[in-house]
Amino acid sequence: xxxxxxxxxxxxxxxxxxxxxxxxxxxxxxxxxxxxxxxxxxxxxxxxxxxxxxxxxxxxxxxxxxxxxxxxxxxxxxxxxxxxxxxxxxxxxxxxxxxxxxxxxxxxxxxxxxxxxxxxxxxxxxxxxxxxxxxxxxxxxxxxxxxxxxxxxxxxxxxxxxxxxxxxxxxxxxxxxxxxxxxxxxxxxxxxxxxxxxxxxxxxxxxxxxxxxxxxxxxxxxxxxxxxxxxxxxxxxxxxxxxxxxxxxxxxxxxxxxxxxxxxxxxxxxxxxxxxxxxxxxxxxxxx
Amino acid sequence: xxxxxxxxxxxxxxxxxxxxxxxxxxxxxxxxxxxxxxxxxxxxxxxxxxxxxxxxxxxxxxxxxxxxxxxxxxxxxxxxxxxxxxxxxxxxxxxxxxxxxxxxxxxxxxxxxxxxxxxxxxxxxxxxxxxxxxxxxxxxxxxxxxxxxxxxxxxxxxxxxxxxxxxxxxxxxxxxxxxxxxxxxxxxxxxxxxxxxxxxxxxxxxxxxxxxxxxxxxxxxxxxxxxxxxxxxxxxxxxxxxxxxxxxxxxxxxxxxxxxxxxxxxxxxxxxxxxxxxxxxxxxxxxxxxxxxxxxxxxxxxxxxxxxxxxxxxxxxxxxxxxxxx
Numbered sequence: 242x243x244x245x246x247x248x249x250x251x252x253x254x255x256x257x258x259x260x261x262x263x264x265x266x267x268x269x270x271x272x273x274x275x276x277x278x279x280x281x282x283x284x285x286x287x288x289x290x291x292x293x294x295x296x297x298x299x300x301x302x303x304x305x306x307x308x309x310x311x312x313x314x315x316x317x318x319x320x321x322x323x324x325x326x327x328x329x330x331x332x333x334x335x336x337x338x339x340x341x342x343x344x345x346x347x348x349x350x351x352x353x354x355x356x357x358x359x360x361x362x363x364x365x366x367x368x369x370x371x372x373x374x375x376x377x378x379x380x381x382x383x384x385x386x387x388x389x390x391x392x393x394x395x396x397x398x399x400x401x402x403x404x405x406x407x408x409x410x411x412x413x414x415x416x417x418x419x420x421x422x423x424x425x426x427x428x429x430x431x432x433x434x435x436x437x438x439x440x441x442x443x444x445x446x447x448x449x450x451x452x453x454x455x456x457x458x459x460x461x462x463x464x465x466x467x468x469x470x471x472x473x474x475x476x477x478x479x480x481x482x483x484x485x486x487x488x489x490x491x492x493x494x495x496x497x498x499x500x501x502x503x504x505x506x507x508x509x510x511x512x513x514x515x516x517x518x519x520x521x522x523x524x525x526x527x528x529x
Numbered sequence: 530x531x532x533x534x535x536x537x538x539x540x541x542x543x544x545x546x547x548x549x550x551x552x553x554x555x556x557x558x559x560x561x562x563x564x565x566x567x568x569x570x571x572x573x574x575x576x577x578x579x580x581x582x583x584x585x586x587x588x589x590x591x592x593x594x595x596x597x598x599x600x601x602x603x604x605x606x607x608x609x610x611x612x613x614x615x616x617x618x619x620x621x622x623x624x625x626x627x628x629x630x631x632x633x634x635x636x637x638x639x640x641x642x643x644x645x646x647x648x649x650x651x652x653x654x655x656x657x658x659x660x661x662x663x664x665x666x667x668x669x670x671x672x673x674x675x676x677x678x679x680x681x682x683x684x685x686x687x688x689x690x691x692x693x694x695x696x697x698x699x700x701x702x703x704x705x706x707x708x709x710x711x712x713x714x715x716x717x718x719x720x721x722x723x724x725x726x727x728x729x730x731x732x733x734x735x736x737x738x739x740x741x742x743x744x745x746x747x748x749x750x751x752x753x754x755x756x757x758x759x760x761x762x763x764x765x766x767x768x769x770x771x772x773x774x775x776x777x778x779x780x781x782x783x784x785x786x787x788x789x790x791x792x793x794x795x796x797x798x799x800x801x802x803x804x805x806x807x808x809x810x811x812x813x814x815x816x817x818x819x820x821x822x823x824x825x826x827x828x829x830x831x832x833x834x835x836x837x838x839x840x841x842x843x844x845x846x847x848x849x850x851x852x853x854x855x
Contacts, residue, residue: 338583338640339583339818340819342771343772343775343815343822346811347815350815354806354812466645469638470645503656504656507652514646517631
């Protein structure tokens with residue numbers, strides 16, 4: 242029974258990991274850029290959330306996800322427009338990696354100086370403790386809400402990219418950056434919006450994760466590694482793969498913690514390394 | 530010309546050997562740190578600037594080198610510097626094994642793959658009680674070296690490692706392997722089509738770089754007499770290596786030398802002269818690195834060389850003079 246419960250909880254937790262990674266998967270798919278400051282933006286949005294909770298304590302933190310996501314969208318748009326678009330067209334594939342790594346180091350240390358290095362959490366009120374019994378299994382209400390929200394966002398992203406005019410433009414830009422210019426599309430602007438979306442999704446995950454476990458300015462590193470593992474395990478460019486990758490990692494982590502209480506993310510990392518060894522193109526990549 | 534080079538080398542060696550008698554203890558420690566940082570930065574430069582491999586996990590070799598030295602020195606009850614060769618050997622062996630699967634990842638994926646590997650090793654070591662767990666271990670065998678000799682010895686070895694890293698990289702790049710690395714970096718399809726073994730050249734660079742970082746890491750932690758996972762596997766090691774190389778000039782041998790000077794000058798300026806905390810110092814360093822990436826992606830050395838002229842440590846080969854047409 243306890244194992245079933247662990248696997249159910251791992252699945253719920255893993256949905257959140259999938260959400261952490263899907264933003265990264267989006268920008269990798271569209272502009273072939275890995276944003277190494279992804280983790281720092283996840284942590285920053287949690288800090289913004291904590292500040293907002295302090296400012297408007299009568300609003301439930303779950304509702305504050307909306308303004309935080311809007312702020313994160315603006316930050317992503319600005320990051321892309323001001324910095325990354327200047328290097329994204331360079332032939333050197335490392336320019337964007339090194340640039341975003343510089344951004345990550347600056348942000349991490351600024352957050353230490355501004356918010357302090359103490360662990361924080363986002364209070365979720367009574368919801369955090371509430372649990373529901375489903376056929377004798379005890380499952381937290383908050384994790385179920387989190388998984389449901391993740392699935393809604395995944396579906397929404399999928400629909401936007403496959404069914405709308407904007408989605409068509411994004412996919413066309415991803416395939417042929419230079420050809421879309423002939424159709425009057427400015428790839429730089431598309432990238433700005435895509436980076437905004439990526440960080441907005443990451444900020445939702447960052448807020449939800451902050452309700453489940455504590456964070457410090459240094460947590461960005463771990464968040465980035467998990468996001469990245471989700472992208473690689475899921476297989477590049479497939480969003481549902483990212484979701485499955487996240488769930489796999491979530492289960493690995495919680496099962497690992499069952500028999501080794503201070504393991505931390507060790508087993509998720511080990512699973513990732515083994516996954517890379519066996520299937521370097523991702524576990525769930527569509528065979529096309 | 531050749532005689533002048535030998536003369537410079539001899540004078541340099543005399544200055545390094547005599548330095549501990551003329552320089553204060555604090556300054557000596559500072560110089561040792563700078564020398565080791567130069568060696569590590571040069572190792573990172575070999576990977577990123579020549580082999581096309583950006584590693585975010587080189588700190589794993591810094592830490593493994595340190596732990597190899599501490600563990601061997603304590604178990605064998607030998608003075609730390611006697612077991613120093615074990616550090617690069619262990620790191621090279623580990624690098625050779627992990628290369629087999631990390632090399633399946635490309636570009637950014639390789640970068641973060643190495644980082645994940647480093648985290649895994651750090652977590653495993655912090656769970657190993659024999660190695661002190663999260664608390665870390667001290668180095669009681671350092672007492673086998675006289676107290677007056679530890680600092681000068683560390684300095685001499687650090688200087689030798691720094692010179693060895695620069696000269697070794699120079700020699701490697703002038704060799705067949707180096708030529709192969711640079712052709713792969715500049716055009717991997719063309720390189721493969723003329724028979725350059727891309728995988729093998731990268732493998733050699735990765736293993737050598739790991740050995741160099743392990744050696745420098747082992748000496749670095751011998752100087753502090755204490756090692757713990759949070760310091761040994763600190764990502765700030767690779768942050769420092771990267772910033773030194775980017776600011777100085779990636780893919781040049783002189784770049785890391787210039788970068789180390791700027792790195793430590795900036796650190797002393799911000800933390801000592803302006804009294805800022807280490808956090809603000811890293812913010813400043815990050816901003817300088819971002820500006821370099823945006824405006825001068827080749828780093829500062831190419832600018833300086835254009836002013837100074839000359840070949841310096843260029844590994845360029847000159848084509849043979851063309852025969853006169855009959």
